[in-house]
Amino acid sequence: MKYDAIVVGSGAGGGIAACLLAEAGKKVLVLEKGRELGFADVPRDHLRNHRFAKYGHGTGPEIDGNPRLFNGRQVRPHEGGYQNNASCVGGGTLVYGAQAWRFHPLDFRMATTYGVPDGSSLADWPIQYEDLERYYERAEWEIGVAGGEPAPQMPPRRPYPMPAFPHTTKAKKLKAGCDKLGWTYQTPPLLINSVDHAGRKACTHCQHCVGFACPVDAKNGTQNTVIPRALVSGNCVLESKAYVTRLLKSRGGKVTGVSYVNERGERCSASSEVVVLACGAIETARLMLNSRLGGPMVGTSLQGHYYAIVAGIMRDPIWDGDGPGVSISTLEFNHGNPGIIGGGMMADDFITLPVGYAMNFRPSGVPSWGQAHKDWMRETYRRFMQVGGPIHEIPKVDCRVNVSTSVRDRWGVPAASLSGTTHPETVRTTKFMLERATEWLKASGAERTYHGEPGLHLSAGQHQAGTCRMGTDPAASVVDVDCRVHGHDNLFIADSSVHVTNGGFNPVLTIMALSFRTTDRLIKSW
């Protein structure tokens, strides 16, 4: 059968596109590579999750048969360098931390605000905050955000549908630190039910939030909001374990559908009027490249977020086990930092699991094993907190996704090959933010603070973005201001691939807002 639209991927972007199209009466086929997973399928395994994936993770993609190349080295989905994101119905939104930030208005105008550093591909977005404003609001209300007043650095907005989570014990300390420094602060907005909402329960404040599925389904992703809406409409078919290998084209080059492998391992195809890609910045670029679509910019300017994270040891225990755990933030340093390009949001973090603390937060001077290590764990775990946040990355064209000429996946499709390192300005901004985070912890009573030193590397990970950037010039971008691929009037991209830059914030609400906008405009012009 011929569909009106095929949506490839069911994460933050794809789920919303499918819902809006189906509710507008279009016949929609959603092809999701991963499986449908719930709390029972994603164990609370501290060694296999999206925060600690050394031996695997609770979601897809499957460990075997899905290789990538990272700077020439072949890697599996749970290994360093792969830049994995959950592959399942709902994508990353099943297991994310769910911070629901809007980008700052200046995040859309980085080149105008700061100039373009040599060797970078820094550019303004072709749309502005005002263009996304009402779609941010739709994402906040239709997916479901809990939070308080907007930060004073942000434009005013409609209140969220749910009240903010209360401050934790550590947030109260950090609040006192802000007061001392004269910094403004707020509760980070979360796509999590702070109260019973939309027929689902309130958060139980458990200790396993980011990286895990929610035990009471209080975390709002596409899998429990817009995808059910799409299915209820009667206009949407969702095929999971359906892996799209390439896009189909007519002899004239028009996109006519997709070729895919279904859950039984059969090769099949589906045709449609419109195709919407939402596989994440790495897989969308790979699919475009393997389909020989989109021109020379496809796959370039791959970016994510550097994180400026500082550990602090307080005098007295502050661990209260009150999840999700991220509870206070400041937007004092997203912009306006003297001599620095951009900046980022800073916040405390989700509850640090013991094994993560043992492996990632040992300061210099503490031996890596023995009684002294055991004593350190025992004496400091409940006194520890971390603050930090995502740095607005300065992109470079040669940070990129290519397709391998030698390594293929289990279906014979050329694997994604990732290469490049970020621009040095990203590292400079990170160092600046490490100083601010240190300052915050000290003002909040930390006896000791410490952090790692940032170097040049490729950053993509769960916040991957930028590989099919939006722009008006087809020579310098992949999609137009409607996220329609230049030269293809029926091919759209509804994920973070289109981000020109990735903001100094967790990007998911922007992905959602953009998908609302792209799909809304597609329907109106259909």
Added chain:
Amino acid sequence: MQSLSESQVHTLRAVVDRIIPKDDYPSASEAGCVEFLLHLIEQESLVDSYRIGLDGVEAYSHGTAFADLSAHQQDEVLESLAKKPRSRKFITLVARQTMEGYYSDPGNGANRGGRAWEMIGFKVTA
């Protein structure tokens, strides 16, 4: 792939108990780390690295079985091996994987009764 010999397991038990010694909370082996490691290294194809590494520990124990040395002597052996280019990698590996077992969820088998979590004050409430 051959699994560890009985004597290699004996050495491993003594090694992990210096990585996380017993005090008023369990040692690594009491918490289940040996069984955890035997399973993990098979899964991760690390058996050979462990065989070679553990034989290296014995070779450095000056004719006495490593397990029969005093705790102080055992620490000296491990510290010396941690400084040598050829054995450094193994000491780092076994220390890291022992910690991973001891401090992770009891479901992984090396944090019996959740005692490590009780020790540091981590609680699961929901």
